[in-house]
Amino acid sequence: MNWIGLYTLIRREVERTFAVVIQTLVAPLISATLYLFIFGVVIGSRIEDFAGVPFISFVFPGVLLLSIINASFASASSGLYFMRFSRAIEELLIAPLSYFEMLIGFVGSAVARALIVGTLILGVGVLFGAVTLVDPFGFFFYVTAIAAIFAMLGIIVALWAEDFEQLQVLNTFVITPLTYLGGIFYSITFLPELAATITRANPFFYFADGIRSSMIGYSEADTAVGLVIILGLVVGLGVLVTELFRRGWKIRG
Amino acid sequence: MSEYILKIKNLTKVYRDRKQEKLAVNDISLSVRRGSFFGLLGPNGAGKSTTIHCITGIAQPTSGTITIDGVDVVKDYKLARTKVGLSPQEFNVNIFNTTEQLMDYMGGYYGIKKAARKAKIDQLVERFDLTEHRQVVFQRLSGGLKRRAILGRALIHTPDLLILDEPTAGVDVEQRHDLWGYLRELNEMGKTIILTSHYLEEIQALCDDIAIINRGQIVAHGTKAEFMKDGKSVEEAYLEITRAANNNSAV
Numbered sequence A: 001m002n003w004i005g006l007y008t009l010i011r012r013e014v015e016r017t018f019a020v021v022i023q024t025l026v027a028p029l030i031s032a033t034l035y036l037f038i039f040g041v042v043i044g045s046r047i048e049d050f051a052g053v054p055f056i057s058f059v060f061p062g063v064l065l066l067s068i069i070n071a072s073f074a075s076a077s078s079g080l081y082f083m084r085f086s087r088a089i090e091e092l093l094i095a096p097l098s099y100f101e102m103l104i105g106f107v108g109s110a111v112a113r114a115l116i117v118g119t120l121i122l123g124v125g126v127l128f129g130a131v132t133l134v135d136p137f138g139f140f141f142y143v144t145a146i147a148a149i150f151a152m153l154g155i156i157v158a159l160w161a162e163d164f165e166q167l168q169v170l171n172t173f174v175i176t177p178l179t180y181l182g183g184i185f186y187s188i189t190f191l192p193e194l195a196a197t198i199t200r201a202n203p204f205f206y207f208a209d210g211i212r213s214s215m216i217g218y219s220e221a222d223t224a225v226g227l228v229i230i231l232g233l234v235v236g237l238g239v240l241v242t243e244l245f246r247r248g249w250k251i252r253g
Numbered sequence B: 001m002s003e004y005i006l007k008i009k010n011l012t013k014v015y016r017d018r019k020q021e022k023l024a025v026n027d028i029s030l031s032v033r034r035g036s037f038f039g040l041l042g043p044n045g046a047g048k049s050t051t052i053h054c055i056t057g058i059a060q061p062t063s064g065t066i067t068i069d070g071v072d073v074v075k076d077y078k079l080a081r082t083k084v085g086l087s088p089q090e091f092n093v094n095i096f097n098t099t100e101q102l103m104d105y106m107g108g109y110y111g112i113k114k115a116a117r118k119a120k121i122d123q124l125v126e127r128f129d130l131t132e133h134r135q136v137v138f139q140r141l142s143g144g145l146k147r148r149a150i151l152g153r154a155l156i157h158t159p160d161l162l163i164l165d166e167p168t169a170g171v172d173v174e175q176r177h178d179l180w181g182y183l184r185e186l187n188e189m190g191k192t193i194i195l196t197s198h199y200l201e202e203i204q205a206l207c208d209d210i211a212i213i214n215r216g217q218i219v220a221h222g223t224k225a226e227f228m229k230d231g232k233s234v235e236e237a238y239l240e241i242t243r244a245a246n247n248n249s250a251v
Helices: A003-019 A021-046 A055-086 A089-093 A099-127 A136-160 A166-180 A193-200 A203-216 A223-247 B048-056 B077-081 B099-109 B114-127 B143-154 B173-188 B200-206 B234-250
Strands: B004-016 B021-033 B037-041 B063-068 B084-087 B161-165 B192-196 B209-214 B217-223
Touching: A003 A021, A003 A055, A003 A099, A003 B099, A021 A055, A021 A099, A055 A089, A055 A099, A055 A136, A055 A166, A055 A203, A089 B099, A099 A136, A099 A223, A136 A166, A136 A203, A136 A223, A166 A203, A203 A223, B004 B048, B004 B192, B021 B048, B021 B192, B021 B209, B021 B217, B037 B048, B037 B200, B048 B063, B048 B084, B048 B161, B048 B192, B084 B143, B099 B114, B099 B143, B114 B143, B143 B161, B143 B173, B173 B192, B173 B200, B192 B200, B200 B234, B209 B234, B217 B234
Parallel strands: B037 B192, B037 B209, B084 B161, B161 B192
Antiparallel strands: B004 B021, B004 B063, B209 B217
């Protein structure tokens, strides 16, 4: 294993994150603060406790999930697409990095950015009194695994896209709608039965539920199903991205 | 240790997309002597860059084998890549990185530890007169400085084989001669260098061995002396060979 090579890939992305802090850190921080203020303070103050916690604590895991998804997806998709666009990807193609190491490097970079953003938003959550953590290990697992899933989706989009507009297609038409409809800001008990059933078929529901259950100890999903979906996506996308790198799809020749 | 550092056997490269196939390199075989300064010539689109891409890992051969120091570039690609450095024709860099970052990241990808990386960067920056430009972002460097920064990046892991694809394109005469000095020095230190260039006086001034590639095939290969027999310059020999090859393919 080329550990120094892997570390360099991740270090480069972390340095890029801190080189453009307004875009990478300040923007998600402002969004999260506004969500917490509006849903937690303005609206939440008029809503009774839900699932044994104040409404702001119920909403906070959704805000965190949204930020983690965006940070991870943006890091991987924009980072790799820019490397393709500028041909800087050739630096990696000629370097002694295996395809699996390239996968770990890009995913690790995106997860690192997601964790930095997530930590800052946890800090904001603490200031709002919105943070509880009943299962820290479970929380870390869900955050890391979900960030990895969206990093790999970001890689696939970055390889597929032929221009900057295509880079936004998956995010605009799939990720954003499924995220908001996955129960990140509400309980599915608020929904009619049919809508609740449909929501259970949305993988984003299990992402939100996993983080929420590890934070406030309240779950509406079957944990086993959620774990199968999350681990299945991590492994499946990992195999797919490694194969795409091995074939050099859109990056080699 | 083999006399040849690079051996290419029956290399073919076909680029495919949904609509068409393009045969870029057609069954070429070539060997490069260890320690030599090797000129790879050919018109635009002849297959020079494709051959280089297959050697370095930017492209995968469709068929055939390439070994560097006996190491197969496909089967044992990680080891093979440690043996070769590339200064590409087009600047394949993040233009927002500084000269130092370019070398530092590349050294990291090659698995070089921080202290060794720093020492090597210090050495390269000094050797290529980049000290004042060490912290300058790539896009703000002049053409000649960019070429030197890229050359430094190619040497960060001390490769045995250095491939320079049009290293003096867009560089003024004075800086081109400076680069020639660097390259001669590297070759005298034992590096094998493969050079492609459209400046044939550059090939004549620097190279010991020459191969000409035309329409994806090697049409001539020999020592510089063999190319320059009968008092011809490399340019005259090149034109004669490529015209004859074009006429043959037209027939």
